[in-house]
Amino acid sequence: MFEIKSKDGLGRTGVLETGHGKVKTPALMPVIHPGKQTIDVGAHGAEIVITNSYIIYRNPELREKALRDGVHKLINFKGPVVTDSGSFQLSEYGEIDVTNDEIVMFQDEIGTDIGTSLDIPTPPGVSHRRALKEVEVTLQRAEEALEYRERMMLNAVVQGSTHPDLRSYCASRLAELPVEVHPIGAVVPLMESYRYRELVDAVLSSVSELPPSRPRHLMGAGHPMIFALAVSMGCDLFDSAAYILYAEDDRLLSTEGTHKLENMQEMPCSCSVCMDHTPQELMGMDKEDRRNLIAEHNLHVSFAEIRKVRQAVYDGSLMELVEERCRAHPRLLDGYRRMSAYADLIEKFEPRSKRSAFFYTGPESLGRVEVHRHISWVRENLRDGTLIMRAPEKPYSSNLSLGKVKYVSEKPLNDDSLNFAFLDIPFGIIPLELDQVYPLAQNDAPLLRDLDSEEFLRKLITEFRDKIALEESLMGDLGVEFPSGYRGEADVLVDDLRRIRMIADYQFGEGAGEALFDDDVRIERSRKTGKIRHIYTNEKLICTMRASDGLLVLSAEGAVRLHRGKGYPANRVVVNEDSEPFARNGKSIFAKFIIDCDVNIRAGDEVLIVSAGDELLATGRALLCAEEMMDLNYGQAVKTRKGGF
C-alpha cells in the first residue's frame, strides 16, 4: 500500500505501508547480512532493511531459525524486511541451487514483508536477442510468483540490459501484474563504471511504463551521490551494502564522492563519528572497530542525504539539488544532461507551481521540464505582433523604464496594437502579462551568460521572427538580423484585463480568460505591494490571485463560470456517486474515488470537482497529476476548498 505525499517532477515523497509498519519514502534500505551483521542499522535511522533470502535458505542453521522465528527475529529488526531472491548470486556465479517456486514460498514462509521472484539479472551490453529472452524468463517468474505468494508483497524486477525498448517492454508487462513494488535490476555494473548516461536511459525507459502507484526500487544503489538524481527519475527505494563494503575498505562516503581514509587529514562531515574522531585516530584502531565506525559514518551520511532529498521534493527544489549533486563527477553530469531527452515524460508529473524558485545553474537547466513546458506554450500561444524587450530586474513590469521602445521587425507592425514580452534566461520569452506567474517570476540566473544561454535566446528569436519585433538595442547583443528591417517605436502598455485573462488561459487553458472575466471586472490590489489580489464582477468575487505564485484561486462564482465556459473534461476531476456528498461538504477527495479526469491536470492545479454527469460539486487543489489520480488507490488526490455547490 503506497501513498504519494508530495511531488517534484518524477520525484515523490510517500508512505509505504507494510505488515511491519509504515515507511517514509524515498527510503534507504541497508543490506543486512543474515549471518554476520555487526551494525544496528535501526539505531542509525533505518526504517526498512533488505536481506538475502537465498543466503538464509542455503545455510541450514539460518534457515531453521528463520522458519521457526521468522526473518525479523533472525536479523533482529522489527520494521519491514525486504528479501532478495538470489538473483545477485545468479549474476555473480552463473547458477544457483534453488528454483523460483522454492525461493518465493520460502520468503513467504519466513515472514518477509516484500519478497522477490527469481529474476534474471541480464548484464549491460548483451545482445538484444539474449536480453529479450531473459526478460521473458523474468516476466514468467514474476507471474508465477503471484501463485506462490500468500501473505507477502511482491517485488517484480524490471530487466532488459542496456536496451531501453526492452526495459520499457518489461516494465509495461509487469505493470499488468498485481504486484506491489518494482525494483529496477542489473544496474550496478553501470554505476560501478560511471555509465550514468546509460543508467538514466535504463531507469527512465522503465519508469515511463511503471504505474505511479507502486514504489520503484533502484537495486544496488547505495552511494549517496546518486540518491537525488535517482529520486528525480522516480525511484523511491534504495538499498545500501555500500555502507559496510566501503567501510571494509576504509572508504568514507559523501555526497561529493568517496574518501579513502589514508588520504584524509580531516573528518569531512558533521556526524558523531566525524565529530569525535580524527582520521589519525581511526587509522590507529583495530580493523573491526574502525570498520564499524566508518560504516556508522556512511549510514549517517546516507540517511542525511535521503532526508535532504525528501525535503527537496517537499520544497520543490529537487532539481536544484540534483544539479548540485551531479557535479560530483562529470559522468554523473552526463547522466543528468541525458534526462532532458525525457522532458515529455517528466512533464506529465511536474507540478505547475512549487514552493521554491527555479535556479539556473548551468546549460543543463535549459533542459529542465519547466523550460520545455513554457517554450511549448509560447509556440502555441505567442501572439502575432509581440515586441520582445530587454528584461529589467524582476518583477519586469514594475521596473520598466518609461518612454518609447525602439524596435526592428521583419514585417510592418501596428504600433498601437502590439503585445509585449521580455527576453530572459531561463524562460526565453515571457509575455508581460505573465511576469508574476510561477515560475516565470520565481527564478534566477547568473548575469554572466554561457553560450548555451545565448544560443537559446538567439534561436527563439529566429524561430519566432515572423511574429515579433525586437527591441533595437538587443539586436547587437544577440547577433541576430532582420533582413527586411522595419523600424518602429511603441509605448509599453500594461492592461489589467488582458493580464488576468492571459493568466487564466495560461493556467486553465485557452478560453478560460474569456469565460471567467467580463469586460467590466473590478480589480482590487494589495495596498502593500500594488499587486492584483481580488477580481470581481457585479460585486461577486470571481477569483483571488495568490501572492506566492501569481496564479488564480477560483471562488464559487469563478468555478461556475469556468465550468460553464470550458467543456468536459477540461479542468475536471470526476468522482463517483458515493463521494458526491463528501465533495459538496468540502471533504478532500481520495484517489480511489476518482473515475475520470482531465489529462492535463498536474499537482497543484486548481480543479473543478464534478459528478459523473458533470455536475459541479466543489473546487480544490490537485495533489496529484492526472495519471496518478487514475492509478493510485490510496491517499488524497484533491484538497477540496470549502463551499460546495
Add this chain to the structure above:
Amino acid sequence: MFEIKSKDGLGRTGVLETGHGKVKTPALMPVIHPGKQTIDVGAHGAEIVITNSYIIYRNPELREKALRDGVHKLINFKGPVVTDSGSFQLSEYGEIDVTNDEIVMFQDEIGTDIGTSLDIPTPPGVSHRRALKEVEVTLQRAEEALEYRERMMLNAVVQGSTHPDLRSYCASRLAELPVEVHPIGAVVPLMESYRYRELVDAVLSSVSELPPSRPRHLMGAGHPMIFALAVSMGCDLFDSAAYILYAEDDRLLSTEGTHKLENMQEMPCSCSVCMDHTPQELMGMDKEDRRNLIAEHNLHVSFAEIRKVRQAVYDGSLMELVEERCRAHPRLLDGYRRMSAYADLIEKFEPRSKRSAFFYTGPESLGRVEVHRHISWVRENLRDGTLIMRAPEKPYSSNLSLGKVKYVSEKPLNDDSLNFAFLDIPFGIIPLELDQVYPLAQNDAPLLRDLDSEEFLRKLITEFRDKIALEESLMGDLGVEFPSGYRGEADVLVDDLRRIRMIADYQFGEGAGEALFDDDVRIERSRKTGKIRHIYTNEKLICTMRASDGLLVLSAEGAVRLHRGKGYPANRVVVNEDSEPFARNGKSIFAKFIIDCDVNIRAGDEVLIVSAGDELLATGRALLCAEEMMDLNYGQAVKTRKGGF
C-alpha cells in the same frame, strides 16, 4: 606567525600561531557576544573566536572585568581571541564613542590575541572620491595602531568599497606595514544582497596585493555556502555570527542555502541535533532551547564545511568543491564565473600537479587556471605541422586505432615529419607526448558537450589553423573549414625520446629535454603498466617518471644535467650560506633561508637547490610557489631529496 601547509590555487591550509595556541586554517571564528553568550562554541569545534572590544569597552561592568581578568576569562574561552574595534558599529550607527588609540590600547590591555584598528567600513557603491578619502583614514589608523599595540598581533583591514583599484591600493599600502593579519572589510552588504560578482572583485583585487605570508580574514562571512569559494580566493579566516543570528530566526544553515524551520519536514544533516530531533519537536520547544539547538546545528554544519574545505585543499580538489557549492545560488555561480578574469593572478599560486583529477563540471571549468595555463603553453609551444586527432579513451596513446589517419590542412605538410596531438575537453590540444602528464591525463568531462565546450575547441582550431592539420572526421563535428583544403594521411608514431624530452620541456621549461636526455638514452618500463619508469644514459639514472602524475623526478645525474643545461635562475631555489650544509644533507629547506628563486616555481615542482654562487646543493620538491618562498618566514618551502652534491 603563519605557516602554509598545503595549497590549491590561491587556497591554502596553514597554521596560525598565537599567544594562546595554534589554529588550523582555514578557520571559522564564531562571534561571541561578550555579555550574553549561551553557546559553548569550543565544545562544538571552535579553535579560535572573535568578540567585539567596543561592546566590552562601552559596558562598565564588562570593561572592568576584562581589564582585571582578561578577555579570555571574560568570554570563557581558552584559545586565541580576536577582537574587532567597533567599526561595525560605526558602519551601522554612523558614529561611535571611542578613538583609534583608545580602542587599540584597550584591546592590547585586555589580552586580545589579534586586535583591530578602527578602520572605516566604506559601504559598496559610494563614489571613488569618498572611498579613497576613507581608505586614507583607514591606512592612517592602521599605521597608528602599530605605535599603540604592545603585545597583540594586529589586523589591518582592507577597505575600498566596490572600487577594485582602491582595494588594491589599500592592500598594497597595508602590505608594507608590519601587521599580522589582513581582514577584508565591508563586504557583508555584498553577501547579503547576493552581489557575489562584486564580492569576487573586491576580494581578489585585495588579495592580489596582500603578502601571502599573512592570513586573510573575510569579515562577516559566516554562511557555509561561501566558504569554499572564499578559500579559493585566498581567504583563511571567517567569522560567524550567522550561527546564532540565523538560529534566533529559526533558520538552519546548510551548504545548499538556508532552511526555515517552519518549512521543514526533515532535518537535513547528519549532526547530533538533526539525528535526535524532528522539525516538529523543535517547533514545539521553548524559544531559547530551540535557538540553542539550531545554533548548534549551524555550528556543526559550518565546522564540517571548513574541514571539508581543508581536506579539498589538501586533495587538490578545491575547485571541484567550489564548482559544486556555487550551484547553491545562480549569483554565487556568477561570482565564480567572474574568477576566470583573475587567471593570471591565480596561476602564480597554482600547483602544477595535484592528488586529484580535474573534473569538468560546466562551462566555468574552462575558465579554470589549469586550462588557461595549458593553452598558454600550447600558444608558445605547439609545433608547426601538428596533426590534431579525435581523442580516444584515456590514456590516449594506448587506445589509438591502427592505420593511417586522414587529415585536412591549410597548407601542404610533410606526412613523415608530422607531430601529433589530441583534441579534447577540457585541455583542448594535448600533444601525444604529454598524454600521461598531469592534468592532461587526469581529468574527465561529460560526453554530452555544452556549447562553450564546442566553441572552445572550434576557436582553438581556428587560432592554430596555420600550424595544424585536422583529422578529417573531426571537420564536420566542429563545423570548421579549411578553405585551401590540402589532404593527406599519416601513420601515428609514438617516439619515446621525443616524449621524454617534451615532458621535460613542459615541466622544466624549454631546453630541459635536450639538456637531460642524450640521443642514446635507455628507457625502462613498468612491467605491469608498460609505462616509462626510469631513464638512463650510460647506465646512469637521469630521472624517474612518477606514476601518479607522469612528471619527472630528477636523480643526482639529472639534476647536474639540468643545472648545467639551464642558466640561473631557472628551476633554482637559492639558500643562504648557513643552510648550505643542511641542504647537502637532505634536510628540508625552510622559507626564511631562501634568498632567491626562479619566479616560475610552483608548489609541487621539482627544483634545484643552489647556493648564492649557483653551486648545486640538492634537489627537492617545492612546497610553495616562488612568491611564497620569497615572502614567508615560517615553515618548510622545499622538501629536499636525499643525496646532496
